[in-house]
Amino acid sequence: xxxxxxxxxxxxxxxxxxxxxxxxxxxxxxxxxxxxxxxxxxxxxxxxxxxxxxxxxxxxxxxxxxxxxxxxxxxxxxxxxxxxxxxxxxxxxxxxxxxxxxxxxxxxxxxxxx
Amino acid sequence: xxxxxxxxxxxxxxxxxxxxxxxxxxxxxxxxxxxxxxxxxxxxxxxxxxxxxxxxxxxxxxxxxxxxxxxxxxxxxxxxxxxxxxxxxxxxxxxxxxxxxxxxxxxxxxxxxxx
Numbered sequence: 577x578x579x580x581x582x583x584x585x586x587x588x589x590x591x592x593x594x595x596x597x598x599x600x601x602x603x604x605x606x607x608x609x610x611x612x613x614x615x616x617x618x619x620x621x622x623x624x625x626x627x628x629x630x631x632x633x634x635x636x637x638x639x640x641x642x643x644x645x646x647x648x649x650x651x652x653x654x655x656x657x658x659x660x661x662x663x664x665x666x667x668x669x670x671x672x673x674x675x676x677x678x679x680x681x682x683x684x685x686x687x688x689x690x
Numbered sequence: 691x692x693x694x695x696x697x698x699x700x701x702x703x704x705x706x707x708x709x710x711x712x713x714x715x716x717x718x719x720x721x722x723x724x725x726x727x728x729x730x731x732x733x734x735x736x737x738x739x740x741x742x743x744x745x746x747x748x749x750x751x752x753x754x755x756x757x758x759x760x761x762x763x764x765x766x767x768x769x770x771x772x773x774x775x776x777x778x779x780x781x782x783x784x785x786x787x788x789x790x791x792x793x794x795x796x797x798x799x800x801x802x803x804x805x
Contacts (some may be wrong), residue, residue: 580732585730612796617798617799618798618799619694619780619796619797619798619799620733620780620782620796621796622793622794622795625793666732666733668732668733676721676723676738676784676786676794677723677735677738677748677749678725678733678735678794680725680732680733680734681732682730682731682732683732
């Protein structure tokens with residue numbers, strides 16, 4: 577079975593600072609990895625996904641993530657935080673089964689200080 | 691506009707009173723799924739459907755039912771709600787073609803409180 581661990585339930589950065597949200601996964605088979613963002617009172621929006629085509633994945637809003645198999649990690653980064661980035665971020669993993677269920681981490685709430 | 695819609699968005703009910711949360715998508719997706727979101731637990735899958743009349747249990751199916759009579763609709767039914775089903779519920783849909791990386795699109799969520 578696969579699982580996802582997000583280190584840090586809350587992360588606070590200053591506007592303009594680097595954003596780093598950590599995600600580690602465990603999976604016995606090659607995983608598909610996703611980052612979703614949830615703004616207050618809204619559903620989940622896909623930021624980016626790893627599909628094995630490239631280890632560095634670029635997403636929307638300037639975010640990117642790097643798949644590191646040796647570290648079983650898929651950390652999300654953004655060079656310069658913006659106030660509008662304040663939201664909750666979820667890392668998710670899916671293995672290639674019929675159920676297609678996404679296994680989510682517990683989420684990281686990002687605060688951006690002015 | 692491509693979207694997944696859920697109704698109602700907010701619901702307060704009492705223990706034992708049957709309720710249905712509707713989910714509809716306009717993207718002609720074969721795959722649909724229900725998740726619940728609880729603090730500190732992320733999202734967990736309740737039920738899913740690969741296509742019309744094809745449904746199966748997810749990780750936390752107890753106390754829930756679903757049906758898939760039409761491709762666009764996937765209602766979640768709580769026959770006898772209990773307080774431990776108080777949660778935020780999300781419906782999601784995607785194509786279920788050849789690729790496993792098909793993006794799942796999520797609805798806006800339904801916040802359910804069972805008293």
